[in-house]
Amino acid sequence: MIWLVWRRHRLGILALTLLALALAVYLVIGSWPARAAYYQVTNGQSPASCYASQSTSTLCTQLTAQWRDTYDDPGDVLGWLGILIAPAVLGMFLGAPLVADELESGTQRLAWTQGVTRRRWLLTLIASEAIVALLLAGVVQVAVWYWLGSYPPDGNGFGAFDMMGMAPLAYVAFALMLGLAMGALVRRVVPAMLLTLVGYLAVRIPIVLYARPHYLPPLTLTWDPYVTPNPRIQPGSQDWVVSGGWLDSTGKPIGRGDFFARVFGAGGPRPGPNYCTPMGQPDANIGTDFNGWNTLCTHNYGWHYQTVWQPADRFWLFQGIECALFLALAVALVALTLWLVRRVLA
Amino acid sequence: MSNALETAQLGRRYGRVWALQDCTLALPAGRIVALVGPNGAGKTTFLHLAVGLLRPTAGSVSVFGHSPQREPLTVLPRVGFVAQDHPLYKEFTVNDHLTLGRKLNRRWDEAYAVSRLNQFGIPLTRAAGKLSGGQQAQVALALGMAKRPELALLDEPLASLDPLARRDFLRALMDVAVADGLTVVLSSHLITDLERVCDYLVVLSHSRVALIGDIEEIVRTHKRLVGPRTDHTAVAAVHNVIEESHTARQTTLLVRVNGHIFDPAWEIADVTLEDIVLAYMGQARASVSEASGGGMGGPWRSPLDDEKHDEERDESEVTR
Structure with missing residues (x-):
C-alpha cells in the first residue's frame, strides 16, 4: 500500500x-551572515560574549546595538x-x-x-x-x-x-x-x-x-507611571506582550487618536495648560518606558497604563x-x- | 452452490430519483448472465450494489450468501469486477497494475494474468493510458480474473471495443468461464452483443426488472402472432401480450405463451431474442397497465408504477 x-x-x-x-x-x-557577525570578535568582545556576560560596557553596548540594528530578528x-x-x-x-x-x-x-x-x-x-x-x-x-x-x-x-x-x-x-x-x-x-x-x-x-x-488567563498589570515609575513585576523581554495601552480614570481604553489629542492637542505637540508637555515622543502603544516624559500629565488625567502578557515560561x-x-x-x-x-x- | 447473487426488494435512490427499485431476483451460479437495458436503466447501479461500491437504499443484496457492504472481506476476494470504461491508472504501466493487484489481494494468480496479457500481445512495460481501448479492456479483465473470482461482474465491457476486439474479449472470457465454472454478469444496452455467449437474461428498464430467465426458455416461450384485425381478448386471457401493433387489416401480437395456441386464426412465428428484449423495454416505457406479464411467475413486479425516469442522470455520473 x-x-x-x-x-x-x-x-x-x-x-x-x-x-x-x-x-x-x-x-x-x-x-550565515547573522551568525558570523554574532561571533565576530572586535577588541576581545563579540555580540555573543556580550549577551552571554550581560556586560554593559561601552564596547558591548555598541557591539550589541550594531548587531541588533543589522540582524534584529x-x-x-x-x-x-x-x-x-x-x-x-x-x-x-x-x-x-x-x-x-x-x-x-x-x-x-x-x-x-x-x-x-x-x-x-x-x-x-x-x-x-x-x-x-x-x-x-x-x-x-x-x-x-x-x-x-x-x-x-x-x-x-x-x-x-x-x-x-x-x-x-x-x-x-x-x-x-x-x-x-x-x-x-x-x-x-x-x-x-x-x-x-x-x-x-x-x-x-x-x-x-x-x-x-x-x-491561560494572561497576567495583567495596571499602574500609574507617575506613582510607580518602575513596577517590580513587568513583562520581560522574552515574555509575550499580548496588549498594552492607556486606560482612562473609569478604566476604559483610550484610543490612539484620543491619546494624542489629549496629550498634544490637535495639530501636534504644543505646550499649554490643557495639554501635557511631553519632552520625548510618547507612543500610545509602546508605553512601558516612561523615562523622559511628563507622566504628571497622565497622572493628572487619572490615566493608568495597562499591560497584558503571557510569561515566557508558559x-x-x-x-x-x-x-x-x-x-x-x-x-x-x-x-x-x-x-x-x-x-x-x- | 445454487445462487451466485440474490437480491430482495433491492433499491437505490440518488436524491429523489430511484436508479433501481424493487429488484428481487436470483442469478444461478455457473450461468453467463446478460444484464440488458437502455442507458440509465440501473445496470451500473445494480452492479455497484453487488460489488459493494454502493449501499442499498432499500432491500438487500447478497453474493454467495454474504452482504457485500457488511462483509467486504468475504465478498471482495470472490468477485472480479470490471467497471464501466475499465478504469485504470493512466500513468501506471501494466506491470504496475499487476503489482497493485498482488499487493491488494490475498488471492492473486499473477502467472495467469501475465499469460493472458502475453496472449493478447499487450506490452507489460507500457503505461495504461497509452494502450488502445481494447488493450485497456483486456488489462482490466486480466486484473479482475487474476483474483480467480467465482463471480465476474463486467459493466459494459464491450462498449469501447471494435468488433474484432469484442470477439477476442468474449472468447477470452468464455475460456475462463468454462474452465473455472465461473458465474459471469455482463451488462450492455444491446442484447445482440451478448446473445452469442450468454445463457441467462435480465432486462432492466426504467430502474426495474422487466424480464428475467433462461434465454432458451425465453426464446421458446415467446411467439409472434399475426392475424386478422379482431378483438384479441381471448388470446390475452390465456397468454401474456407483451406488445401489440395494428394495421387496418391485421393485428400483430408478441406474447409469452402459456401452453398451446389453438386458435387457427393466428399465424404463429418465432421471435428473435432482440425483438423480445425490445418489446419488454417498450412495454416498460409505455407502462401499460394490463401488460403485467404475471404469467412468468417471476419474482419481479410489473411496471405498473408509471414513474418516469427519463430524466435520470447518466449512470456513470450517478455512481461516483
Missing part, C-alpha cells in the same frame, strides 16, 4: 521534497512565509489529491473492488502520506531550528511560536487531513486544493489572533495546547473522511 502511494504520487512527493530542501538550504545559508519575509505556508502546501499537493484524484478519474472503482476494505485502503494511504509529510516537515524544522538559533536574543520564545517545537508538525498533520477531507467532500482535485488553502488559513489565523492569547505549555488542538482537528478530519468514503460515497 505504501508502494501504491509512492507509485501514484511520486512526482508530487519528489517535487515537494525538492521544495522542502530548497527552503531548508535557503534558511541555513541565509542565516529573523525578519526575512520569504523565510517566514515559507515556514508559515509550508503546511498548507503539503495539504494542498499531498493531501487533497489523495481521494479526489481517484474520484475524479473513476479509479476508486478499481481500488475499492480489490481484496481490501475501503477503511484499510484509506488508513494505509493516510499513514503513508503522513509519514512522507512529517519527514519533509522534519527536514524543514531542523533548518528552522538552525535559522532561529542564529538570532539568539529574539529568535526563540513566543516570537517564533509558529515555527518552533512541535506546533509546526501539528499544523502539517492538520493541513494534510484537511486536504484529504476536502478531496473526499468536493471530489475534484483543484477545488479541493483551493478549499484546503482557504480552510487552513481560516483556522490558523483566528487561533493565533483570538485563541492563543487565552490558553511557552511549552502553550505549544502543547496548540499541538493538542490541531491534532484533535486532524483526528476529527480523518473521522470525517472515513465517514465520507465509507458511507456517503457508497
Whole structure:
C-alpha cells in the first residue's frame, strides 16, 4: 500500500521534497551572515560574549546595538512565509489529491473492488502520506531550528511560536487531513486544493489572533507611571506582550487618536495648560518606558497604563495546547473522511 | 452452490430519483448472465450494489450468501469486477497494475494474468493510458480474473471495443468461464452483443426488472402472432401480450405463451431474442397497465408504477 502511494504520487512527493530542501538550504545559508557577525570578535568582545556576560560596557553596548540594528530578528519575509505556508502546501499537493484524484478519474472503482476494505485502503494511504509529510516537515524544522538559533536574543520564545517545537508538525498533520477531507467532500482535485488553502488559513489565523492569547488567563498589570515609575513585576523581554495601552480614570481604553489629542492637542505637540508637555515622543502603544516624559500629565488625567502578557515560561505549555488542538482537528478530519468514503460515497 | 447473487426488494435512490427499485431476483451460479437495458436503466447501479461500491437504499443484496457492504472481506476476494470504461491508472504501466493487484489481494494468480496479457500481445512495460481501448479492456479483465473470482461482474465491457476486439474479449472470457465454472454478469444496452455467449437474461428498464430467465426458455416461450384485425381478448386471457401493433387489416401480437395456441386464426412465428428484449423495454416505457406479464411467475413486479425516469442522470455520473 505504501508502494501504491509512492507509485501514484511520486512526482508530487519528489517535487515537494525538492521544495522542502530548497527552503531548508535557503534558511541555513541565509542565516550565515547573522551568525558570523554574532561571533565576530572586535577588541576581545563579540555580540555573543556580550549577551552571554550581560556586560554593559561601552564596547558591548555598541557591539550589541550594531548587531541588533543589522540582524534584529529573523525578519526575512520569504523565510517566514515559507515556514508559515509550508503546511498548507503539503495539504494542498499531498493531501487533497489523495481521494479526489481517484474520484475524479473513476479509479476508486478499481481500488475499492480489490481484496481490501475501503477503511484499510484509506488508513494505509493516510499513514503513508503522513509519514512522507512529517519527514519533509522534519527536514524543514531542523533548518528552522538552525535559522532561529542564529538570532539568539529574539529568535526563540513566543516570537517564533509558529515555527518552533512541535506546533509546526501539528499544523502539517492538520493541513494534510484537511486536504484529504476536502478531496473526499468536493471530489475534484483543484477545488479541493483551493478549499484546503482557504480552510487552513481560516483556522490558523483566528487561533493565533483570538485563541492563543487565552490558553491561560494572561497576567495583567495596571499602574500609574507617575506613582510607580518602575513596577517590580513587568513583562520581560522574552515574555509575550499580548496588549498594552492607556486606560482612562473609569478604566476604559483610550484610543490612539484620543491619546494624542489629549496629550498634544490637535495639530501636534504644543505646550499649554490643557495639554501635557511631553519632552520625548510618547507612543500610545509602546508605553512601558516612561523615562523622559511628563507622566504628571497622565497622572493628572487619572490615566493608568495597562499591560497584558503571557510569561515566557508558559511557552511549552502553550505549544502543547496548540499541538493538542490541531491534532484533535486532524483526528476529527480523518473521522470525517472515513465517514465520507465509507458511507456517503457508497 | 445454487445462487451466485440474490437480491430482495433491492433499491437505490440518488436524491429523489430511484436508479433501481424493487429488484428481487436470483442469478444461478455457473450461468453467463446478460444484464440488458437502455442507458440509465440501473445496470451500473445494480452492479455497484453487488460489488459493494454502493449501499442499498432499500432491500438487500447478497453474493454467495454474504452482504457485500457488511462483509467486504468475504465478498471482495470472490468477485472480479470490471467497471464501466475499465478504469485504470493512466500513468501506471501494466506491470504496475499487476503489482497493485498482488499487493491488494490475498488471492492473486499473477502467472495467469501475465499469460493472458502475453496472449493478447499487450506490452507489460507500457503505461495504461497509452494502450488502445481494447488493450485497456483486456488489462482490466486480466486484473479482475487474476483474483480467480467465482463471480465476474463486467459493466459494459464491450462498449469501447471494435468488433474484432469484442470477439477476442468474449472468447477470452468464455475460456475462463468454462474452465473455472465461473458465474459471469455482463451488462450492455444491446442484447445482440451478448446473445452469442450468454445463457441467462435480465432486462432492466426504467430502474426495474422487466424480464428475467433462461434465454432458451425465453426464446421458446415467446411467439409472434399475426392475424386478422379482431378483438384479441381471448388470446390475452390465456397468454401474456407483451406488445401489440395494428394495421387496418391485421393485428400483430408478441406474447409469452402459456401452453398451446389453438386458435387457427393466428399465424404463429418465432421471435428473435432482440425483438423480445425490445418489446419488454417498450412495454416498460409505455407502462401499460394490463401488460403485467404475471404469467412468468417471476419474482419481479410489473411496471405498473408509471414513474418516469427519463430524466435520470447518466449512470456513470450517478455512481461516483
